[in-house]
Amino acid sequence: MATESLELEEEGKIIGGNQHLIVDDDLREMGKKAAWSVSSCKTGNGVSSLRDDNLENYWQSDGAQPHLVNIQFQKKVKLQLVVLYMDFKLDESYTPSKISIRAGDGFHNLKEIKTVELVKPTGWIYLSLSGNDPRETFVNTFMLQIAVLSNHLNGRDTHVRQIKVYGPRPNPIPHQPFQFTSREFITYSTVR
Amino acid sequence: MEAILTDCVQNSLRHFMFKNAIFLCERLCAEFPSEVNLQLLAACYLQNNQAYSAYHILKGTQTAQSRYLFAISCFQMDLLNEAETALCPANEAGGEIPNGAAGHYLLGLIYRYTDRKKSAIHHFRLALSINPLLWAAYEELCVLGAAKEATVVFSEAAALCIQNQYLHHGLPSPNLHMSSEDYNLVSSRNFGSEDVSPRKLKHTQGNNLRGIPGNHHGAVVLSGAASQPQNGGPSNMSFYNTPSPMASQLSGVAPPPLCRNMQPNGSNLNTVNTDGSPRSIVNSTIQAPRRKFVDEGKLRKISGRLFSDSGPRRSTRLTGDTGANTNANTAAVAGNGTNNSSKYLGSSKLSSVAPRTVTVRKGQSWVNENIEEGIRNEAFDDSCANVASTTSSSFSSDNVRSLDHDGATVLVGGVVVSGAKAVSGASEVLCLLRTLGEGYRLSCLYRCQDALDAYLRLPHRHYNTSWVLSQVGKAHFELVDYLEADLAFSLARQVSPYSLEGMDIYSTVLYHLKEDMKLSYLTQELISTDRLAPQSWCAMGNCYSLQKDHETALKIFHRAVRLNSRFAYAHTLSGHEYVALEDFENGIKSYQNALRIDSRHYNAWYGLGMIFFRQERFEFSEHHFGMALQINPCSSVIMSYLGTTLHALKKSEDAIKIMDRAILADRKNPLPMYQKANILMSLEKFDDALEVLEELKEYAPRESSVYALMGKIYKRRNMHEKAMLHFGIALDLKPSATDVATIKAAIEKLHVPDELEDNLSTE
Numbered sequence: 001m002a003t004e005s006l007e008l009e010e011e012g013k014i015i016g017g018n019q020h021l022i023v024d025d026d027l028r029e030m031g032k033k034a035a036w037s038v039s040s041c042k043t044g045n046g047v048s049s050l051r052d053d054n055l056e057n058y059w060q061s062d063g064a065q066p067h068l069v070n071i072q073f074q075k076k077v078k079l080q081l082v083v084l085y086m087d088f089k090l091d092e093s094y095t096p097s098k099i100s101i102r103a104g105d106g107f108h109n110l111k112e113i114k115t116v117e118l119v120k121p122t123g124w125i126y127l128s129l130s131g132n133d134p135r136e137t138f139v140n141t142f143m144l145q146i147a148v149l150s151n152h153l154n155g156r157d158t159h160v161r162q163i164k165v166y167g168p169r170p171n172p173i174p175h176q177p178f179q180f181t182s183r184e185f186i187t188y189s190t191v192r
Numbered sequence: 193m194e195a196i197l198t199d200c201v202q203n204s205l206r207h208f209m210f211k212n213a214i215f216l217c218e219r220l221c222a223e224f225p226s227e228v229n230l231q232l233l234a235a236c237y238l239q240n241n242q243a244y245s246a247y248h249i250l251k252g253t254q255t256a257q258s259r260y261l262f263a264i265s266c267f268q269m270d271l272l273n274e275a276e277t278a279l280c281p282a283n284e285a286g287g288e289i290p291n292g293a294a295g296h297y298l299l300g301l302i303y304r305y306t307d308r309k310k311s312a313i314h315h316f317r318l319a320l321s322i323n324p325l326l327w328a329a330y331e332e333l334c335v336l337g338a339a340k341e342a343t344v345v346f347s348e349a350a351a352l353c354i355q356n357q358y359l360h361h362g363l364p365s366p367n368l369h370m371s372s373e374d375y376n377l378v379s380s381r382n383f384g385s386e387d388v389s390p391r392k393l394k395h396t397q398g399n400n401l402r403g404i405p406g407n408h409h410g411a412v413v414l415s416g417a418a419s420q421p422q423n424g425g426p427s428n429m430s431f432y433n434t435p436s437p438m439a440s441q442l443s444g445v446a447p448p449p450l451c452r453n454m455q456p457n458g459s460n461l462n463t464v465n466t467d468g469s470p471r472s473i474v475n476s477t478i479q480a481p482r483r484k485f486v487d488e489g490k491l492r493k494i495s496g497r498l499f500s501d502s503g504p505r506r507s508t509r510l511t512g513d514t515g516a517n518t519n520a521n522t523a524a525v526a527g528n529g530t531n532n533s534s535k536y537l538g539s540s541k542l543s544s545v546a547p548r549t550v551t552v553r554k555g556q557s558w559v560n561e562n563i564e565e566g567i568r569n570e571a572f573d574d575s576c577a578n579v580a581s582t583t584s585s586s587f588s589s590d591n592v593r594s595l596d597h598d599g600a601t602v603l604v605g606g607v608v609v610s611g612a613k614a615v616s617g618a619s620e621v622l623c624l625l626r627t628l629g630e631g632y633r634l635s636c637l638y639r640c641q642d643a644l645d646a647y648l649r650l651p652h653r654h655y656n657t658s659w660v661l662s663q664v665g666k667a668h669f670e671l672v673d674y675l676e677a678d679l680a681f682s683l684a685r686q687v688s689p690y691s692l693e694g695m696d697i698y699s700t701v702l703y704h705l706k707e708d709m710k711l712s713y714l715t716q717e718l719i720s721t722d723r724l725a726p727q728s729w730c731a732m733g734n735c736y737s738l739q740k741d742h743e744t745a746l747k748i749f750h751r752a753v754r755l756n757s758r759f760a761y762a763h764t765l766s767g768h769e770y771v772a773l774e775d776f777e778n779g780i781k782s783y784q785n786a787l788r789i790d791s792r793h794y795n796a797w798y799g800l801g802m803i804f805f806r807q808e809r810f811e812f813s814e815h816h817f818g819m820a821l822q823i824n825p826c827s828s829v830i831m832s833y834l835g836t837t838l839h840a841l842k843k844s845e846d847a848i849k850i851m852d853r854a855i856l857a858d859r860k861n862p863l864p865m866y867q868k869a870n871i872l873m874s875l876e877k878f879d880d881a882l883e884v885l886e887e888l889k890e891y892a893p894r895e896s897s898v899y900a901l902m903g904k905i906y907k908r909r910n911m912h913e914k915a916m917l918h919f920g921i922a923l924d925l926k927p928s929a930t931d932v933a934t935i936k937a938a939i940e941k942l943h944v945p946d947e948l949e950d951n952l953s954t955e
């Protein structure tokens with residue numbers, strides 16, 4: 001889960017952003033296994049800018065709202081955290097202000113799982129997908145859709161600079177009910 | 193003119209001035225084209241790491257020595273087919289393999305790398321029988337799992353065999369006899385030793401000593417200078433070949449033995465064999481011998497220059513030259529520590545060889561027989577200077593001809609030693625090799641405790657050398673005793689900080705101990721020592737992998753593989769990284785690559801078993817774990833995985849049996865007990881399972897999964913309070929996020945007893 005953010009979360013509002021991307025060790029980035037697509041883009045600012053680890057370039061949409069980023073996996077995966085990088089100072093009216101995250105099996109049955117309002121975000125924004133119940137720490141899904149519903153200052157198109165998606169690390173020992181925590185167990189658990 | 197040129201070339205080689213040597217040698221070949229000179233040129237090229245040049249000039253030559261050199265060039269260029277045909281021409285079924293033991297050794301390596309294990313074993317055995325001090329061959333046999341016990345191989349019979357080789361070359365050609373001359377051999381005893389009286393050695397026809405650099409890393413090979421035949425005989429060239437490059441992961445460097453020979457009258461032959469560039473890349477062979485006769489004056493000068501510590505080091509010199517035709521069998525003697533001068537008669541100084549580093553180093557120099565005849569005298573001085581010397585020295589069965597009238601003296605290393613001394617010297621070496629060989633063989637069979645006991649029998653001065661300490665470290669590693677392994681390896685590093693042998697295993701030990709500081713420090717040191725060694729990159733890859741950056745780690749392991757594609761462990765580690773990235777196809781390929789190189793690499797078998805286990809292909813998984821267990825029957829980790837697989841195949845009784853074996857095999861390993869409890873639980877033998885888990889609690893009181901499992905069992909038995917208690921403890925011990933979710937969910941369900949399986953099912 002995200003740590004020390006400068007944001008204030010009240011009723012789904014996030015103000016500001018984090019300068020650094022710091023994620024727990026037991027989470028790993030899952031985006032590489034997914035197929036990414038967007039609802040529209042301007043030439044030269046396409047979906048690859050969302051995944052290239054470069055904060056200088058961005059995805060720019062080119063169509064009607066809501067602007068969508070679709071993340072599709074080949075099998076159901078557990079997801080816990082979505083992190084976005086946006087910069088109000090650079091993008092001003094292109095900066096998203098309202099974001100909805102939906103999950104489901106495919107385009108036909110996406111259901112919204114989180115909505116959040118952003119206020120002048122500059123930096124990394126952490127959006128946790130967990131519910132309050134410990135049983136709902138993860139979202140187990142085939143597809144995730146990030147929808148930009150509106151922008152700051154009523155801009156039409158949007159800029160997003162980077163998106164990362166995190167899920168739990170799998171158990172290094174397959175077919176085990178629980179993961180090992182103590183040093184003795186871990187030492188003896190594999191041959192390298 | 194020819195003689196002068198040859199002498200210059202050899203002198204240059206001795207002093208590592210390769211450019212000069214090559215230039216002069218080309219002039220020599222242009223002026224006096226002959227095969228002998230061509231061989232000398234090839235030698236120069238090989239010394240200078242230009243195997244391709246040597247390849248081209250020797251292509252098509254037929255003499256045995258040329259064929260051997262050609263084979264070495266091909267081997268270095270990775271043209272194994274050609275190397276094989278050169279050594280052992282297809283149409284000459286019974287043809288003789290050039291250079292005896294060395295030729296067989298090279299051929300064995302070729303067969304090994306082309307997957308013809310039986311032939312490889314056959315040739316290594318032959319090599320050992322011809323030259324019992326050829327440690328590298330014994331090592332290869334151990335790796336292939338086909339080594340006989342060290343006591344058998346390095347036995348007393350071998351000592352006699354060596355002595356015979358020495359005496360044997362007392363050829364009966366009387367005319368060459370030096371009876372008239374003294375055999376005073378210049379003792380290369382001390383370099384600086386004054387007692388060197390110029391001895392004349394009569395060479396039988398032409399002693400040419402050409403050094404052949406065996407070491408592709410630039411071992412210095414002494415090239416024999418063309419000597420003026422005393423009798424005006426044709427110059428013969430004796431080449432000594434040395435070592436085939438061992439592609440194994442030895443990065444040992446063999447110290448260059450320096451040979452000094454006695455000086456023949458009138459010929460200045462310098463034999464200086466130095467081998468050993470301590471390059472980290474594989475090479476362990478030391479080149480041996482070359483015989484040369486050196487001028488006494490030169491000898492002193494050279495010795496003074498080359499050996500700062502003169503007295504003690506001395507490799508045995510074999511001076512076999514007594515003027516008779518000595519056949520060349522030169523045993524390579526390298527061994528700093530090992531030869532404790534035993535071979536020198538009366539050279540007390542020699543005996544003081546204090547091995548500095550050493551001991552068993554894989555490289556060895558040996559001298560190959562010169563089939564061509566010629567006199568070979570080789571004197572090797574082991575330069576122990578910092579180089580790990582190969583411990584085994586094989587005596588060159590050089591002609592130590594004790595052509596003494598009484599027949600009992602043997603020339604060794606330029607010193608006249610009596611036959612008896614030679615034998616005793618040989619026995620001492622063999623004794624040492626026996627212990628080391630036994631230790632190595634046992635550790636290759638993964639009987640690690642026995643191997644450790646064997647190594648402990650070594651005298652301290654040998655034990656505290658980097659090779660032995662690395663082996664000890666490896667043995668502890670296999671016993672899953674990482675702290676001891678860490679100690680042993682760090683001692684090894686203190687003793688020889690430049691040595692890369694075994695450092696890949698050390699990095700894995702640190703990985704297991706999760707010592708990221710030490711691991712990064714080790715990596716930095718290794719990379720700065722040698723950027724081209726696969727071990728350094730393996731260490732770096734382990735470093736990244738410890739930080740869970742598997743993609744970078746994978747790239748780095750690939751680099752290690754590219755640097756040396758015969759380094760099996762790099763392939764295995766790449767496989768592990770692929771699995772961590774869940775790319776099973778490539779993982780399988782990597783493990784299979786590793787197995788192609790070394791089919792006794794049990795880690796790769798284990799890796800394959802794990803992949804199939806994940807993919808639920810349990811029969812395959814069982815087979816692979818079984819193979820891994822066959823190779824390493826003491827590993828409790830593999831046993832416990834095999835047990836889990838058997839259980840998945842519903843052979844639960846066998847599974848429990850193996851688990852019990854695993855528990856007995858290593859009491860410190862808590863996993864088999866845990867797995868056993870798991871199995872018992874799924875067999876619904878709840879009480880037994882609980883019993884096992886209670887016991888396990890003693891061993892590992894802070895392991896959350898133990899309590900979680902107990903909670904689960906109590907829940908199944910409907911003992912809700914106990915279940916609650918255990919789940920609570922499990923949560924306190926901070927399990928991973930997934931498990932937290934699972935356990936909490938289970939707690940909720942406690943209040944809603946549910947016979948149907950819930951989300952506590954294994955994932």
